[in-house]
Amino acid sequence: MVQAVHRAIHVLRELATATPRLGVTELADRIGVAKPTVHALLRTLESEGMVVQDRETGKYRLGPGLVTLGNAYLDSHELRTRAVTWADLLANQAGAAVWVGILTGSQVLVIHHAFRPGGSVQVLETGASLPWNACAIGKAIAAFLPAERRGELLAGELARVTGASIDDPGWLATQLDRARETGYALEEGELTLGDGGIAAPVFDRSGEVVGGLGLVGPVERILAETARQECAIAVREVARSLSRDLGAPRNAGLRAAG
Incomplete structure (x- = not known):
């Protein structure tokens, strides 16, 4: 060093x-x-x-100067490059914002943000760093990590961003197991009160999880009983399409040891 x-x-x-x-x-x-x-x-x-x-x-x-370096990193990141079209497709299909993120340490770095259709004022979240346990993307990624790495995250600091943030390792472990079963993870008011998220993992050609893609928006819009299942299926299918675009094998996700 x-x-x-x-x-x-x-x-x-x-x-x-x-x-x-x-x-x-x-x-x-x-x-x-x-x-x-x-x-x-x-x-x-x-x-x-x-x-x-x-x-x-x-x-x-x-x-x-850091902005130039950051933009160069994003522009050269394969996941972001390939995710742009898919994220825009999902945003238009669901009528909600879409984030694409990667795990860096115990934080999720948002590498792409597709705005919610409609032209309303929105804040660009690209470059934002979020606690993994407080966002759906972080949970979706963690659920498909090797057991040792997943254990490290659960044993580490679990941030409380809002009163709804989950900082209990056992509860989070249960959520991660559920995400592995369904192929997507949920977050309700844990990052921003009133907002929620639905995210699915993205895999690369090695079959390993490299990021996540998900919807973000008002709880009543994406997590209501009438919308949740439809949104979850859309997120999961778009994430699978993005994974295939990255060369992921069809059994990607099954390789991540439980």
Whole structure:
């Protein structure tokens, strides 16, 4: 491990969680290194556009260079590239927003967001990082992971985003078992009160789960008794089509050991 690179990444991560900016002393305290070292790291990162300094306060925040890197990552991600058409198809079919996400650590990174049809004002969620246990996509992915990895997630920190968020490992394990049986996972008010989600796993040519695709919207629209089954079937079928587009074998999902 190259220490300087590790420290620079640590600085960027601290700035990503800071509100709204951090100074040299604050960063030095957070990452446990001397102020001159942090100052040198910040100057280097600033020269590359990775951080910018507020001229009035002298504090630092993330810079525009990271947007370029993030966009390049998304543009080169095979799942996102192939998911765009399928996500748009599902959004139009169900009349709801569609997210496509991948698991990074214990978070789900939204790599594509197809807006709900209708032209109403909506917030683009691409790039959002969500606790795996509080969203349907995270549950759909976790349900089809190898047993050891699934166990690590259940044994780790389980975030409570709303009062409905589930932080009981046993309850979550039951939900994951159910998702393996049905091919899709549900979330009701666990990420945003009043909203829910239905998501299914997506597999690649190796047969391993690489992400998830799901509907997101008002509970009464997608989780009501009259709509839930229809939406769930649509999500599962589109996810299967996307998996086939990625070269997944027909028995994908059966390989993930329970």
